[in-house]
Amino acid sequence: MRATEHADNMTTWPRYAVAHCGIGVGHDSGVRSAFGLSASSVATIPLLSRNCLLEWLSQLFSNNLVGRGYVNRKSFFWIGPLALVGLVSIGATPTDAATRKPAKRPAASATKRVVYSATRAQTRKAKLARARAVAMAREMADTVLPRFKVDASGDLVPDVRAAAAIIFNPETNQILWEENSQDQRSIASITKVMTATVYLETNPDLTQPVTVARSDVFQASTTHLRANDKVTVDDLLHLLLIASDNAAARALARISPHGSDGFVNRMNEKAAELGLQSTHYADPSGLLSENVSSAYDMARLITHASGDERIASVMRTYEFTVYPTNRRAVTFHSTNHLLGRQDVDVRAGKTGFISKAGYCLATLLRLPQGGQEVAVVVLGARSNAGRFMESQNLVNWVSTKASTIFGSKQPATQQQQQQ
Secondary structure, three states, rough: OHHHHHHHHHHHHHHHHHHHHHHHHHHHHHHHHOOOOOHHOOOOOOOHHHHHHHHOOOOHHHHOHHOOOOOOOHHHHHHHHHHHHHHHOOOOHHHHHHOOOOOOOOOOOOOOOEEEHHHHHHHHHHHHHHHHHHHHHHHHOOOOOOOOEOOOOOOOOOOOOOOEEEEEEEOOOEEEEEEEOOOEEOOOOHHHHHHHHHHHOOOOOOOOOEEHHHHHHOOOOOOOOOOEEEEHHHHHHHHHHOOOHHHHHHHHHHHHHHHHHHHHHHHHHHHHHHHHOOOEEOOOOOOOOOOOOHHHHHHHHHHHHHHHHHHHHHHHEEEEEEOOOOOOOOEEEOOOOOOOOOOEEEEEEEEEEEEEEEEEEEEEOOOOOOEEEEEEEEEOOHHHHHHHHHHHHHHHHHOHHHHHHHHHHHHHHHHHOOO
């Protein structure tokens, strides 16, 4: 092909487009005259792709036809506008626009207004209770009991899976058995035992009304309270020690004479006064992993706290209901699953859990034979059921050794009754 013929084909884009791409350029008279075409030769044909137009422009300039003078000025003047018209027209032809169907909108589902039903609420609670019971039974079944081992002296002693544990005689301050009991570990919500101890040391009015602040419930993790709830100090103590309510712990610290920051300082001062050398507190709820202690220290603390009947009586309560003045009553249950069992006499106890601490339990129990009291602490158990099963294992073991360990000495409570 001669250069002039090639140039004629390349610069006459409508001919090139119709010949190679099946494209029409419309009925613009200026465009037709610029490229020497009649109206009949540029009948509109559906546009196939913008690639053809880009290919034409690419070949036009890559072959340097413009520079060689093969493109007359009038034709070159129309190249820019023509390219713009082609690009703008690409997308949808009249035929496409006519045949395009509007997108169907999904039908709006009718919203049903849920009406409160007391019967339905009770049924839901019953289902949740059954689910918790099944989960508890499954966890119990996974914990192998009894587990014992032979110590260096040849005695059969408990073999616990928890990170640390102790059996402590509060009457003599004697360690009856221990494993890693001096190791400092995170204690989670067992922290709340000291929270109650410090708050009550000033003999506050338990009927004092308290309005829950937003700072109390903010990221509290476990709480039955809401901002602006109006409850009493006694309600907060029950929430603290039964439901392990974190917002209740914050509220008690906030309304104390020490204030929130001063309250934590006083908790550490109290720990020093009690000789709890491995114990340090960072907040009143136990949410922070910096709340640390040892099984030995917690055995001594639960013994001390049980001496205050205001604390011990709450710890022995399985269920309690709070009646906020601005909303419905709130009923909650103890996190200590040893309560209510016939084979265990719990005098005081507190659970704790965060991921770094594991499952923890500090409890004071009365043995079935002889009535002696022992403090049993389990820290870092592997499961919720595990901490209770391992505590039960320790109680069973010390019960079999009671005649040897305690001898014929009667507990102080029995001596007082005989007198």
